[in-house]
Structures are given as C-alpha cells and as structure tokens.
Amino acid sequence: MLLLAKLQVKPTLIEEIKSKKPLDITLFPHIKQIEQGKIKDFTSNDKGAFCFQGRFCVPKDEELRQTILREA
Secondary structure: OOOOOOOOOOOOHHHHHHHHHHHOHHHHHHHHHHHOOOOOOEEEOOOOOEEEOOEEOOOOOHHHHHHHHHHO
16 A cells, blocks of 8 residues: 655744734834833734734735635
C-alpha cells in the first residue's frame, strides 16, 4: 500500500492578523489611545492581537479577510 501525504505549515489566523496590523494605518490612532489608556472598548489581547469589545479587529487586507471567510 502506498500512502502519499502533503503537509503544509501555515501561520494561524491570529498570527496573520497580527502580522498585517502594522500595514493598516486606520488602526494607528486606536493603538495609540490604548497605549495611553484613553479607551476601554479597544484592547490588545494576550497574543498581541487588536480587539474591539473582545472581537478581533481584522486589518484591511482583502486576502486575509477572504481567508477568514473561507475558514468560517
């Protein structure tokens, strides 16, 4: 019996969200306000991802958003 397998290593969605966060300039003002303790609805979770009321803020990246939709 012959068994062929293919293993692909991909970053998790959280890692992809974190890596693309610096590319979305619309998130910068919120990040500054979080660091200064001025807003409470926006947070940075323990993995470094940016969240609004406990939900991930996904950077404006069409490929990433499509990936998330496909996974869902």
